[in-house]
Amino acid sequence: MVGALYLVGGSADGLLDIARDVTPRIEICGPGELLLDLSGSMRLFGHPRAVAQELRRAAAGRGLRVGVAVAGTCTAARLLARARGQGTGEQGTGEQGTGEQGTGDIVVEPGAEAAAVAPLPLALLADMANEEPSSHRHTLAPSHRRTAAPSHRRTCPRTIALSHRRTHPRTLAPSHPLLSTFRRWGLRTLGDLAALPADEVAARLGTDGLRWHRLAAARDLRPLRPAVPEERFEQALDLDWPIEGLEPLSFVLGRLLEPLAADLDRRGRGAAVVHLRLHLVTRAVHERSLELPAPMRDARTLRTLLLLDLESHPAPAAIDRVVVAADPTAARVLQCSLLHRPLPSPEQLSTLRARLSALMGEGRCGSPAVVDSWQPGACGLKPFEPREASGRHGPQRHRGTEEGPQNLCVSVPLRPVGANNASNRPAAALRRFRVPVPARVRVEHGRPVRLRTDRRGLGGGRVAECAGPWRTSGGWWIDRAPKPQRHRGTEEGPTSLCVSVSLWPVEAWDRDEWDVTLGDNATYRAFRDRGTGAWFLEGIYD
Amino acid sequence: MANQALAAVHAALRARKLDRTLTTALPTAARGDAAATGIARLDAILRGGLPRGELSEIVGARSSGRTTLLLQVVAAATARGERAALVDAFDRLDVASAAAAAVDLDRLLWIRGSGGAEALLDRALKALNLVLQAGGFGVVAIDLADAPPAALGAIPFTTWLRVQRTIEGSDTACVIVAPQPLGRSAGGLTLALTGRSRWSSCLRGVDVTVRVVSPRRQVDGDVCVGADVR
Numbered sequence: 001m002v003g004a005l006y007l008v009g010g011s012a013d014g015l016l017d018i019a020r021d022v023t024p025r026i027e028i029c030g031p032g033e034l035l036l037d038l039s040g041s042m043r044l045f046g047h048p049r050a051v052a053q054e055l056r057r058a059a060a061g062r063g064l065r066v067g068v069a070v071a072g073t074c075t076a077a078r079l080l081a082r083a084r085g086q087g088t089g090e091q092g093t094g095e096q097g098t099g100e101q102g103t104g105d106i107v108v109e110p111g112a113e114a115a116a117v118a119p120l121p122l123a124l125l126a127d128m129a130n131e132e133p134s135s136h137r138h139t140l141a142p143s144h145r146r147t148a149a150p151s152h153r154r155t156c157p158r159t160i161a162l163s164h165r166r167t168h169p170r171t172l173a174p175s176h177p178l179l180s181t182f183r184r185w186g187l188r189t190l191g192d193l194a195a196l197p198a199d200e201v202a203a204r205l206g207t208d209g210l211r212w213h214r215l216a217a218a219r220d221l222r223p224l225r226p227a228v229p230e231e232r233f234e235q236a237l238d239l240d241w242p243i244e245g246l247e248p249l250s251f252v253l254g255r256l257l258e259p260l261a262a263d264l265d266r267r268g269r270g271a272a273v274v275h276l277r278l279h280l281v282t283r284a285v286h287e288r289s290l291e292l293p294a295p296m297r298d299a300r301t302l303r304t305l306l307l308l309d310l311e312s313h314p315a316p317a318a319i320d321r322v323v324v325a326a327d328p329t330a331a332r333v334l335q336c337s338l339l340h341r342p343l344p345s346p347e348q349l350s351t352l353r354a355r356l357s358a359l360m361g362e363g364r365c366g367s368p369a370v371v372d373s374w375q376p377g378a379c380g381l382k383p384f385e386p387r388e389a390s391g392r393h394g395p396q397r398h399r400g401t402e403e404g405p406q407n408l409c410v411s412v413p414l415r416p417v418g419a420n421n422a423s424n425r426p427a428a429a430l431r432r433f434r435v436p437v438p439a440r441v442r443v444e445h446g447r448p449v450r451l452r453t454d455r456r457g458l459g460g461g462r463v464a465e466c467a468g469p470w471r472t473s474g475g476w477w478i479d480r481a482p483k484p485q486r487h488r489g490t491e492e493g494p495t496s497l498c499v500s501v502s503l504w505p506v507e508a509w510d511r512d513e514w515d516v517t518l519g520d521n522a523t524y525r526a527f528r529d530r531g532t533g534a535w536f537l538e539g540i541y542d
Numbered sequence: 543m544a545n546q547a548l549a550a551v552h553a554a555l556r557a558r559k560l561d562r563t564l565t566t567a568l569p570t571a572a573r574g575d576a577a578a579t580g581i582a583r584l585d586a587i588l589r590g591g592l593p594r595g596e597l598s599e600i601v602g603a604r605s606s607g608r609t610t611l612l613l614q615v616v617a618a619a620t621a622r623g624e625r626a627a628l629v630d631a632f633d634r635l636d637v638a639s640a641a642a643a644a645v646d647l648d649r650l651l652w653i654r655g656s657g658g659a660e661a662l663l664d665r666a667l668k669a670l671n672l673v674l675q676a677g678g679f680g681v682v683a684i685d686l687a688d689a690p691p692a693a694l695g696a697i698p699f700t701t702w703l704r705v706q707r708t709i710e711g712s713d714t715a716c717v718i719v720a721p722q723p724l725g726r727s728a729g730g731l732t733l734a735l736t737g738r739s740r741w742s743s744c745l746r747g748v749d750v751t752v753r754v755v756s757p758r759r760q761v762d763g764d765v766c767v768g769a770d771v772r
Contacts, residue, residue: 344625344678352676356653359668364654368637368647379637384651386625428748429609429639431687457690467744515745522604523739523748539636541739541748542609542687 001048001110002224003036003055004077006067006085014062021058022051025226027074033081035074037224052105069106076113076218078128079190080106083120113218118191122183125190125215126176178205178212190216231267234325235260242281242318246307249319253303256324261299264328270295271326276306279321286315293385294346295332301347308354312362353384374474375509376527376538377432428541430525436536439526451516451526453537461519468514469528475508513538559707577681577715579611580618584752584765588731591618592681592715597706597727599718602735607750608687608719609634611735613643615717616681620646624680627651627673631666632688651679663693667701674708674716682709683717686724694724702727723755731756 003022015034019026022045025037038051045051048070059066067085071077084106108116187193193201193216202210214221235256243249253276264271272295278286288309296302306324332346344352356365369380437458442450452460511527518524523541528534576590585591592598592615600608612628617640619626626649628635633654641647653669655662663686670684686694702718702725709716718725723732732755740746752765 344676348676348678352672355672356669359665359672360653360655364656366652367650368635368640368652370637370641370647377636381652381654386649427610427613427639427642428607429613429643430636431609431634432636434633457688465739465741465745467741517605517739517741517745520604521738523745539634541605541745542607542737 001038001042001070001072002074002077003038003048003051003068003070004034004074004081006033006069006078006081014064015059015066018055018058018062018064022055025224027225028227029078033078035078035224037226038070048107049105052107056105069108071106071108071113071116071218072110073113073218073220074224075128075215075220076108076117079117079120079124079215079218080108082124114191114194117216117218118189118194120190122179122187122190122193122216125212126179128215178208181205182212190218194218231269231328232325233260233263233269233271233328234323236321236323238321239319242320244318246310246314249310249322250303250307252322253306253324254299256322257299257302257306260324260326261297261302264297264326264331267328268331269328270297270331271302272329273327274302274306275323275325275327276310277323277325278315278319279323280315280317281320282317284317286319288313292346293350293383295329296347296350297331298347301351304351305354308351308358311358349384374472375507376472377434430539431542432539433537436527436538439535439537441526441528441535448514448516448526448535451518451524451535455537458537459518459520459522463516464519464521465517466514469512470514471512471530473508473510473530476510478508515541577615577624578618578622580614580621581611581765587754587765591615592717592731593729594680594713594715595709595711596730597702597709597716597718597725598730599720599723599725599727599732600735601720601723601732602737603721605739605748606735606737607748608735609639609685610643610748610750611733611752612683612685612717612719613640613645615715616640616650616683617643617645619681619715620649622680623649625649625651625678626681627653627679627683629653629655629666629670629673629682629684631655631662631684631686634685634688660693660696663689663697667697670705670716671708674705674714677712677714679714681715681717683719686718686720689720691722694720694722697724706730 015032016026016028019034019036023036023038023041025040027035027037029035036055038048041051042048045054052068052070055068056066059068065085067081067083069077069080069084071080106116182193187196193213196213198210198213201213205212211221237252237256239252243252260271272292274290274292276288276290278288280286288306290305290309292305334345353365363381365384366381367384367386369382371378371380437453437455439451439453439460441448441452448463448466450460450462510530512530513525513527516524516526525538525541527536527538529536575594576585576588576592577594578585578591579588600611602608616626616628621644626645628650630652633656635652635654637647640650651673653666653673655666655669657665666684666686670682673679673682705716705725706727706729716730723734726732734753734755735750736753737748737750739748754765
């Protein structure tokens with residue numbers, strides 16, 4: 001059952017409070033008009049009439065004059081409440097035979113809505129038809145819609161020959177063109193319009209006409225949309241004595257985060273961003289924000305993440321007030337699989353990433369990424385956010401590239417594991433020295449014959465086999481190497497736990513590369529810088 | 543009498559949670575409990591691959607194919623839809639090589655070490671511990687191939703016992719890549735690699751011979767695996 005409140009006189013300030021005493025599911029249709037979902041309130045009040053009486057009594061107590069109607073559909077309740085409030089339904093037709101009339105409240109039993117609204121004037125529909133969003137109109141188009149009406153129907157008394165130009169509902173004035181059309185057809189009440197065949201109305205007036213027809217029959221175009229109160233998730237604590245260090249702060253955060261998480265849990269929400277504001281004794285405010293990779297509401301996880309972030313970004317002075325706030329979002333719904341191995345949850349992954357970042361340093365953990373560059377050793381590191389298992393061992397597939405200063409190939413499996421390729425052998429891997437190791441190379445007849453480095457553990461010796469040179473160069477247009485670029489996670493914005501995609505610094509290179517096997521069977525990739533003539537070891541095949 | 547003594551020893555070890563040191567107490571690894579390496583001949587000899595919930599090792603000298611085999615193991619794990627983690631203590635991973643080995647990079651957590659050798663090893667072992675405790679990874683590898691022998695020798699043996707304890711009963715196969723055996727796990731495998739580069743007019747690849755060293759596995763012989771340079 002749906003109840004409607006229509007304000008006739010007085011201030012609309014108290015109207016919402018009256019409705020909230022009855023049900024939390026309220027749709028605000030206008031400044032003086034409310035729709036109430038009473039489906040759960042019947043157990044409390046017993047009968048719709050009791051609800052209506054309670055609403056009227058509460059309104060009278062606040063000095064408000066309202067029209068109250070209870071019906072099975074939102075449309076019927078609104079129309080009847082408006083009619084009662086405006087006095088247009090005083091003919092009594094709204095209550096006769098279909099509902100109950102007692103103290104002025106209208107209560108319509110389910111199934112009798114169309115009959116209850118039938119005597120009401122068509123003008124009541126003008127405002128309601130204008131309110132409906134355009135998105136709903138598309139769902140109302142009849143499947144049997146015809147492009148033109150047969151000519152013989154034009155003489156039929158229930159169908160009228162018309163020349164109607166459809167107008168967008170949002171631009172309609174209260175004097176709706178359809179209203180004048182209906183008046184020309186001789187229709188005066190909602191019952192008159194509802195009695196027309198729906199397909200004929202749709203054929204002549206399109207979806208707008210069909211909307212009017214459905215409203216006239218007291219049918220809903222959409223379900224009730226309860227107004228969602230503004231959600232604010234924030235906890236604060238003023239400390240008696242200032243605290244320093246993470247350990248005492250840990251207890252404070254735990255005390256704040258637990259009710260915050262419980263509040264999120266109660267409303268079925270998760271935290272997308274957690275804000276921490278530390279008011280310091282110096283009257284400064286130390287603010288940190290964590291952008292979470294997935295909605296979370298686990299207090300322990302949030303506390304751990306905040307503490308790990310504060311390890312890297314400690315407050316500069318003692319703290320005398322702590323405020324924790326969360327930006328809510330829809331909670332994560334997880335369906336576990338019986339067929340796949342259990343995967344770490346986003347909470348676990350976030351905690352792991354934060355711990356690893358604290359241990360190894362920022363930008364040292366993530367998923368490797370291939371960079372679309374010929375620069376030797378170019379690679380990227382992006383947040384570790386593994387996808388769900390697809391179970392496909394499919395053929396070669398390229399999952400696209402990301403736009404950026406350099407194109408970052410997200411992942412490019414060049415061949416499926418175990419596939420029959422030309423040699424059916426795995427690819428020999430290179431162990432790359434991030435900083436090339438300087439080497440001393442003796443060259444005879446243009447080929448290296450002896451190689452030695454000062455790096456302990458690498459050794460050197462006579463060159464047993466070598467091949468080359470392969471000349472490669474690039475980046476010559478760059479004056480100087482820029483710093484590694486970051487796409488996301490700027491210092492001004494919230495600190496993202498899925499931090500950034502750090503790209504390899506672009507540098508100029510011009511060199512001759514050689515593959516060299518020494519006497520101890522170690523095979524290196526060496527190169528000679530053509531600018532300086534110096535030799536380096538780039539990596540070792542392993 | 544001997545049986546009673548043996549039972550008493552077993553009970554004492556179990557009481558001290560050292561029963562994993564008894565190879566006879568370990569369950570026989572079924573085929574489904576192994577993380578396949580992606581190399582059919584090697585998987586056949588290993589009876590499915592590297593055992594899950596155990597600490598295995600890939601050891602060998604430079605250019606013996608350790609990294610190639612490791613990337614194959616990681617590629618096979620990611621191809622199965624599992625997550626893999628690589629604690630790259632000396633930051634030696636070549637991403638192009640990993641992509642060429644068909645590693646699904648989105649499913650690989652790459653932890654890059656930096657700093658001095660001792661602090662670096664310490665941090666790498668802590669990172670390994672964090673990843674193993676987090677769980678949910680099919681394969682977790684730590685690359686210590688470039689660590690100095692002295693630094694490796696200074697790692698307490700209990701470190702590997704603790705690692706073994708952490709993954710015991712889990713679905714994670716932990717792999718150490720090192721120049722010499724370190725973990726010596728009773729339930730895990732040690733793959734000793736020797737490699738020889740293959741040349742014609744230029745470097746064609748590396749021929750890798752894998753010898754399986756395990757107290758619990760009957761191995762028919764060495765496996766030769768060829769890897770091509772691409």
